[in-house]
Amino acid sequence: MMTMNIERFVSKGKGNGLRALREIKAGEAIHSCEPYSFCIAKDFLKTACHSCLKRGESLSRCSQCKTARYCSVQCQKQAWPDHKRECKCLKRLQPRIPTDSVRLLTRIIFKLLSQSESDQEELYSIAEHQSHLADMSEEKKEGLGHLCTTLQVYLGEENGDLSQLPPGLDPISLLARVTCNCFSISDGELQDVGVGLYLSMSLLNHDCQPNCVMISEGKRLTLRAVRLIRPCEEVQYTYFLKRRLSSFLIELLKESQALLHRYTDVVPDRNIYVLRLLDLSMDACISLDDYKTALEYGNRALETYKLYYSDPHPSRAVELLRVGKLQHYMGRLEEAQGSFTQAYDIMKVTHGTDHVLTNEVRRKLSECQAELGQV
Template sequence: MAPRMERFVSPGKGNGLRSTARIKRGELVYSAEPLASCVSNRLARDVCHRCFTRRETLLRCSQCKTARYCNATCQKQAWSSHKRECKCLQNLLPRIPTDSVRLAARLIFALLKTSKGSSEELYTLEEHESHLNSMSEQKEQGLSQLASMLEMYLQPEIPDLAQEMTSALPSSCQEPLSLIAKVTCNCFTISDAELQEIGVGLYPSLSLLNHDCRPNCVMVFEGTKLQLRAVRDINPEEELTISYIETLSLTEDRQSQLEDQYHFTCHCQRCDSQDKDGLMLSGEEATWRLLKEALPRLEGQKADSDWQALLQSCSHLLSTVGGDVPDENLYKLRMTDMALDASIHLGHWEEALRYGEQTLPGYRQYFPDPHPVHGVQLMRVGKLQHYLEHDEDALDTFKQAFHIMKLTHGDDHPLTTDLLMKMEECRAEMDQQSSSSH
């Protein structure tokens, strides 16, 4: 397949990627396996370290007791990239290095294994930005600690890291600090079908993609394979963009996150026009401020998986204060989403469905282009409707989800095929009901 994209210098943004042909929305622009990737520490027990599938039970590596696999096949296939890491992990036990340190180490092992100059990438690691010169002192100190951790972690396998890096790595990556900075600035979050974060990976060519708060492309994953798809029609030579962050937030919050994490100020059309900010803050400020102020505490309960307390807090606030705030208000929408999560975890299906349906008008307004987040939300609500035997509603919701996902995920993504099966089940059940009622 001829490449659909090429590098160019994007005015005011530095390097970028643009299309070389007309691309229709829903088309796959590019797909890539990572140069290096690793499962997030938070999920190290729940996700296979080879294929990134979630499973109830996984085999544990008997030596480092950290890596876990679906079965012996995954374990065998992973050994060539796990072998050196395994010794390093054993040496640090019971401590486990952070995700970025593990990713940087895997990157170094991968680079030491491949010969120089064999890269097919549009953008080499050498060229990646480290942004060290524009970082706050505090942030640079944090990265220096990670760089020392990396040296200590690699000690059993690469005793003289500096020397080894000098001989094997491109000059701009030879300092552990600059390598760690490049990794943290350029890695992508790998997510599962439900868009929950499961790991991090480096996809060098795709680091060229610039950010837009209303991008013309989205990224979805199948295992660790990244797929870049167009969500709008794109003309030849038009710049390809993705969103680096969750876009469902106010302009000033998006801007400060981009400044802090990626060191630039966004001047996209959404930011310049502050599009949707008015809608996100709809209702009386005195009322929704109470919801906004409660969110950090609720996010803490969610992080601790304290579902009972979370549901109690959300439902209390939504019924006392929430009634006077429009459903599209950003803080009410976030809280309703948390109530949905908590209800699902506790198996309160009717309550979950009520919260889920309440979020959909907001999602429809905030994601005017097909977006994986909107598709997955529709799918969750459809599954609840189906489970509670509201088959007609479920079929309708699944159809809306399919309309989005065939564009964001493509026809052959496992999630899309799962969705088609659900639609068939609904139809079969409705046929059965109508024939039994005659």
């Protein structure tokens, strides 16, 4: 149920938007919701619970489709209503796995067919979402057509039910709506472990100087204010830079380091592409247990994060936490304490004091203080 902190309105020059109904203070939760529908990202199918998104290497596998995985019997039971018809599709297509967008669309279709009124309490229904088909290039429309062909193969015998979809919600229109309006579902370190459709969240407009941030905890998304938002002020957020690792870590690191070395005197670290290379190199080094080099890249990246992510911003807090962990592991306790303190000060606002990641930072900070003899 939508809380009474925000309402839908028409934002001048932007179309639909969300605005505050009352004064909202920095650090306050504005709105929190579960997805209308979601799916696990392809790269995390084997390591994330398909119900709560908890990560693990020894998850129980669905005995039928051999694809869905769960951390507990309870999670498997909770996921069954959404997985029941999907299970047959996955089993039929083994060992191939469709793209995230096709799997998400299939779940949305099954939900529409079984619960056509399920989004009636939302500020923004699926039917009201814009597809932007008329504005798309022929190339993009052709791409949607290919995805719809994959969808038909994936659905198999379930294709006959598509005629029962609500008027105006044919597969290609739905796919266009999904690709324009879905949100990545991130873990604590902002890796995309899933993708979901959050109906009312789709009303949010982008701003480079946002007044709120979006935080994932499991599959639940929460909007939190990062500064004072006055009554009738539009609620806006900005998009995160996402990091996705290649499975060929050594090759990735070699190429990234070569590029960083080649352009070190030409392109500064504040360049957005250099920042992405620094992040990729740091991730690769951590995966390869080269923590010293990872810390070097992390410290370089932090300087640029200050430019692109003004405080308080969750991306900078997560980067400070990552750097702090490396400093702590290497025995650089005073530096680690500084990084954890900065991360905690940001996360109190962006994540809230009860978030699992905020608690982790608080715990790491206490460990550093104990080791330094300050507590």
